[in-house]
Amino acid sequence: MRISEAQSIGNWEHFISSGECAAGTKPVIAASWRRCREAGVDPMSGKGLQVSEEELASRLQEKKQLLSVAKPVMDSIYQIIKDTVYAIVLTDQDGVLLHTVLNKELEPECVKVNFVEGAKWDELSVGTNAVGTALAVNDAVQVLGSEHYCTSHHAWTCSAAPVHDSRGNVIGCLDLSGKAEDVHAHTFGVVVSAVSSIEKQLHMLEASQMMHAVFQSMQDGLLVIDTGYRVRHYNERLASIFMLSQEQMEALSIKELLKEVDLESVFAGERYLSYADCTLTVGSNKIDCMVNIYPFTFDDKILGASLTIREAGQVRKEVNQLAGFKANYRFAEVITDNSYMQGQIAFAQRIAKTNCTVLIEGESGTGKELFAQSIHNASLRAGGPFIAINCAALPKDLVESELFGYEKGSFTGALREGNPGKFELAHGGTIFLDEIGELPLEIQAKLLRVLDNHKVRRIGGKHERTLDVRVIAATNRDLAEEVSRKSYRSDLYYRLNVINIKLLPLRERREDIAPLAKLFLLKCNRDHPGPAKRFSPSFLKTLQSYEWPGNARELQNAVQRAYYVCSSADITHLDLPPARTSPLQHTNSGNAAVPQKSSAESPAKKMEQIEMESICSALKTCGGNAVAAAKMLGIGKSTIYRKIAGYGISK
Numbered sequence: 257m258r259i260s261e262a263q264s265i266g267n268w269e270h271f272i273s274s275g276e277c278a279a280g281t282k283p284v285i286a287a288s289w290r291r292c293r294e295a296g297v298d299p300m301s302g303k304g305l306q307v308s309e310e311e312l313a314s315r316l317q318e319k320k321q322l323l324s325v326a327k328p329v330m331d332s333i334y335q336i337i338k339d340t341v342y343a344i345v346l347t348d349q350d351g352v353l354l355h356t357v358l359n360k361e362l363e364p365e366c367v368k369v370n371f372v373e374g375a376k377w378d379e380l381s382v383g384t385n386a387v388g389t390a391l392a393v394n395d396a397v398q399v400l401g402s403e404h405y406c407t408s409h410h411a412w413t414c415s416a417a418p419v420h421d422s423r424g425n426v427i428g429c430l431d432l433s434g435k436a437e438d439v440h441a442h443t444f445g446v447v448v449s450a451v452s453s454i455e456k457q458l459h460m461l462e463a464s465q466m467m468h469a470v471f472q473s474m475q476d477g478l479l480v481i482d483t484g485y486r487v488r489h490y491n492e493r494l495a496s497i498f499m500l501s502q503e504q505m506e507a508l509s510i511k512e513l514l515k516e517v518d519l520e521s522v523f524a525g526e527r528y529l530s531y532a533d534c535t536l537t538v539g540s541n542k543i544d545c546m547v548n549i550y551p552f553t554f555d556d557k558i559l560g561a562s563l564t565i566r567e568a569g570q571v572r573k574e575v576n577q578l579a580g581f582k583a584n585y586r587f588a589e590v591i592t593d594n595s596y597m598q599g600q601i602a603f604a605q606r607i608a609k610t611n612c613t614v615l616i617e618g619e620s621g622t623g624k625e626l627f628a629q630s631i632h633n634a635s636l637r638a639g640g641p642f643i644a645i646n647c648a649a650l651p652k653d654l655v656e657s658e659l660f661g662y663e664k665g666s667f668t669g670a671l672r673e674g675n676p677g678k679f680e681l682a683h684g685g686t687i688f689l690d691e692i693g694e695l696p697l698e699i700q701a702k703l704l705r706v707l708d709n710h711k712v713r714r715i716g717g718k719h720e721r722t723l724d725v726r727v728i729a730a731t732n733r734d735l736a737e738e739v740s741r742k743s744y745r746s747d748l749y750y751r752l753n754v755i756n757i758k759l760l761p762l763r764e765r766r767e768d769i770a771p772l773a774k775l776f777l778l779k780c781n782r783d784h785p786g787p788a789k790r791f792s793p794s795f796l797k798t799l800q801s802y803e804w805p806g807n808a809r810e811l812q813n814a815v816q817r818a819y820y821v822c823s824s825a826d827i828t829h830l831d832l833p834p835a836r837t838s839p840l841q842h843t844n845s846g847n848a849a850v851p852q853k854s855s856a857e858s859p860a861k862k863m864e865q866i867e868m869e870s871i872c873s874a875l876k877t878c879g880g881n882a883v884a885a886a887k888m889l890g891i892g893k894s895t896i897y898r899k900i901a902g903y904g905i906s907k
């Protein structure tokens with residue numbers, strides 16, 4: 257119940273003289289008076305304490321966001337009360353006035369008690385007052401006339417409520433102060449509801465800033481459009497994917513951009529659309545992207561859609577990293593004591609830095625892929641993918657789609673979304689086309705076009721994609737010979753053969769047998785726990801006397817096999833399979849992948865017999881699976897296919 261003004265003054269005088277609170281003093285006021293008395297506040301003073309200009313500037317800066325939200329609210333309150341003698345004041349959490357909106361009539365009164373911007377109105381400075389007390393008790397407070405601790409404020413009536421941030425911390429205080437005789441029952445309610453509106457807006461601002469940060473920090477491009485196909489929001493990542501300025505982004509034609517996408521069905525109410533692979537049109541640019549589309553609703557009505565857009569190149573880069581499409585070997589790991597091979601390494605190191613197409617010739621297992629990987633790793637595109645593809649291992653009718661990709665529905669069996677080819681996957685890196693001699697003639701023409709203009713058109717595709725891919729091809733066939741027999745396109749051969757590297761078979765660089773064998777043993781010892789094994793002189797001698805038609809790969813497998821078979825620390829010739837212990841004559845053939853034909857009695861003939869039998873038995877063990885059989889024998893896939901055909905073995 258409200259007490260009379262006279263009674264209220266009596267209560268104040270009683271407290272000031274005795275320190276006792278008379279009955280009828282509001283508890284919140286009584287508690288404040290006691291705090292003020294204890295702190296030694298002078299009841300005869302009551303002037304706001306002015307902070308320095310620098311301090312005020314820094315406090316204003318700190319409360320920029322609060323001010324931006326509170327000022328319009330204060331202005332709209334002022335519009336309602338402008339004909340009354342009132343001041344609307346915003347302070348920070350320490351009670352320092354940051355912003356005031358007031359009726360001119362009140363100005364002199366405010367100046368008298370220093371109720372102006374930059375003055376501090378906490379309890380300690382000016383005793384009980386709505387701002388100071390609301391901040392002290394963290395609650396909305398109304399202080400009427402002589403409830404103020406200092407006599408100079410007894411002509412005032414003030415209502416104030418603290419403002420909180422989203423975590424509940426007090427960050428300021430809103431106050432409505434006027435003449436005591438103008439006291440109005442609704443003032444307190446106005447302050448409380450204005451503060452609640454300020455707090456809600458602050459929370460929304462915080463949430464929207466959080467959303468903005470999430471938006472901008474996304475690795476994907478984000479685009480929000482409305483059902484009228486207008487751009488509503490986008491993040492910087494998207495502008496950088498599209499390579500557009502802010503103005504260009506805002507003027508973007510969504511219909512043109514998303515002409516491949518069925519937006520109508522999104523707006524018609526389908527929940528979600530996912531385009532695994534989609535070409536976006538930005539002006540004259542075509543950008544391959546992965547696009548997800550999610551509609552957004554308000555009051556159950558679809559207002560638009562949000563799109564997440566990832567550059568296909570970026571996705572592929574990540575997939576390449578995860579799937580291990582990278583080159584492991586470097587030139588430092590290529591072992592050779594042969595001077596010709598050392599020259600080839602030096603040459604390959606030099607040309608690695610260029611973007612030239614390279615053709616590596618050599619028998620199976622001589623280290624062609626090792627060279628290709630080393631060239632990639634020594635090149636400027638070492639950070640990009642290294643995609644190896646064996647042209648001989650691909651079914652003829654799939655070579656084109658594997659190399660160049662296909663669009664959705666381009667042929668029976670094509671994936672719904674379409675698929676990028678190996679050339680696209682190699683964008684920014686190197687493609688290694690092994691067994692290039694096996695490429696069907698019609699694909700040779702298409703490959704030639706790609707090499708000439710660096711553009712790829714997927715099967716069923718409408719546009720060409722420009723790619724940055726270095727091509728390294730390899731063959732164990734004599735391509736020049738194939739060209740002269742017209743079974744290989746001469747133009748493609750010359751286009752591939754810009755840089756030529758020839759690798760010698762192992763039998764023509766026998767000095768490499770021992771170092772390579774030692775390297776392979778070192779790897780075995782490193783990969784297996786337990787005491788290290790070593791070669792006996794008899795083992796190395798036997799290795800030297802063998803022809804190694806499967807070259808380094810065959811040697812590697814022979815060493816690995818011996819390592820596993822050998823039960824002691826010394827690996828001897830007895831740990832080699834019988835074929836490797838029967839010495840062969842040197843054939844001295846430069847590119848002989850298939851053993852040379854000779855008389856029925858020759859050791860080479862015997863070797864062929866052994867080889868054929870080994871292949872048959874491996875095929876039998878592997879249920880006719882040539883790839884598994886090749887693995888078992890330690891020879892390349894293409895080698896086994898060639899030998900199966902050469903010996904006329906039926907799987």
Ligand SMILES: Nc1ncnc2c1ncn2[C@@H]1O[C@H](COP(=O)(O)OP(=O)(O)OP(=O)(O)O)[C@@H](O)[C@H]1O
Pocket residue numbers: 589590591592618619620621622623624625626627690732772775808809812891892893894895
């Ligand atoms: N000079 C070398 N130094 C170290 N390792 C080698 C060397 N040459 C070949 N190797 C090893 O031999 C194996 C076969 O090499 P690679 O796969 O490069 O041969 P390739 O000529 O590409 O064979 P294919 O034509 O059958 O595909 C690999 O494990 C490789 O590491």
